Amino acid sequence: MNEPPRPTRRHVLRGAAATATVIAVGGAAGGTAAAAPGGFPDHRYLKTLLTPSQLRYNPTGEIIFPCIRGTSGRVPAPLGRYYLYYAPHDAPGGICLAHSDSLEGPYTEYPANPIVSNNWQPHYRVSHVSSPHVLWNEDEKEMWLYFHGENTTTRLARSKDGIHFTYDKVVLSTSMMPAGTTETSYARVFRHDLPAKGARYVMLFMLNNTTNHRDICWGWSPDGRTFTFDQRPLVRHLDVGAVNIGGPHLLTRGGSAYVVYNKDKGSGGDLMITEVGKDFSRRNHLGVFHNSLNGAPDNGRVAAPSFGTQDGVGYMVYEAGERLQGSIALARAL
Incomplete structure (x- = not known):
């Protein structure tokens, strides 16, 4: 489950890192497949997994930022073979869970959603919590949940079963970044060794400041x-001709590392890719990684991908549709 990714069209769901991935660059369904930058294979839209109007817990009519994790051999008596974490963004938000025995679904909404709310005393009371990223921490044999609330603060909670979490600590806030920073959110953490820094984990996140243009930043950790x-952006919006960039995800392949992120052009957006190298010293902007569909469910916008395989077939779970009006969709490897 944790071996290095092989240069094939199919990849195993990575537990802690979830970094070996495959994504589509084909636009309209039924179009001709094209190789993605970096040698990654393609995915094509298959189906919509979750729609807000069909969910019991639906305080705001919108959901974002899916994260898919396998449960086999990790948590006791799992509800399903796969756990899908997601959240509304607007207040009150709430970290939610759905489960299935197949990546293709159908997914069953956990009846006690949200599993983490905007009021967790004595630790915090905030307007909203959102953007769940769950890491299988092989070192601790736990599911580690990173989430934001407010947009200035990223927090960590830990769980043995992936459902009931214990609060740990704040891991990122605007106070840890340069003066003028207004947001540090949408963080994902991956198992990735950086021996020169004594690090075994890296975090990717979105940073906003008083210019109101969002960049991708990063950090590293031993635990x-x-x-x-790093006080400097990893990828700047100006580097790729964007108004904002966000939703970063780490991929590894062929001894190098890549960051995939959504590009906001002011109206809709696609997924882009930048090679950062195994030690994060490169800045090789490779261009469009996945074109959004013009029609439903993307309606010109895709964001926040998460990845896995089942029975040798690769999948991408992603946020589809206009910002705060979308759904959670699934694409399958060609």
Whole structure:
């Protein structure tokens, strides 16, 4: 489950890192497949997994930021073979869970959603919590949940079963970044060794400041709890001709590392890819990684991908549709 990714069209769901991935660059369904930058294979839209109007817990009519994790051999008596985490963004938000025995679904909504709310005393009371990223921490044999609330703060909670979490600590806040920073959110953490920094985990996240243009930043950690943060952006919006960039995800292949992120052009957006190298010293902007569908469910916008395989077939779970009006969709490897 944790071996290095092989240069094939299919990849195993990575537990802690979930970094070996495959994504589509084909636009309209039924179009001709094209190789993605970096040698990654393609995915094509298959179906919509979750729609807000069909969910019991639906305080705001929108959901974002899916994260898919396998449960086999990890948690006791799992509800399903796969756990899908997601959240509304707007207040009150709430970290939610759905489960299935197949990546293709159908997914069953956990009846006690949200599993983490915006009021967790004595730790915090905030307007909203959102953007769940769950890491299988092989070192601790736990599911580690990173989530934001407010947009200034990223927090960590830990669980043995992936459902009931214990609060741990704040791992990122605007105070840890340069003066003028207004947001540090949408963080994902991956198992990735950086020997020169004494690190075994890296965090990717979105940073906003007083210019109101969002960039991708990063940090590193020996344990996934205490991070050192580069004070300079890893990828700047200006580098790729965007208004904002966000939703970063780490991929590894062929001895190198890549960051995939959504590009906001002011109206809709696609997924882009930048090669950062195994030690994060490169900045090789490779262009469009996945074109959004013009029609439903993407309606010109895709974001926040998460990845896995089942029975040798690769999948991408992603946020589809206009910002705060979308659904959670699934694409399958060609």
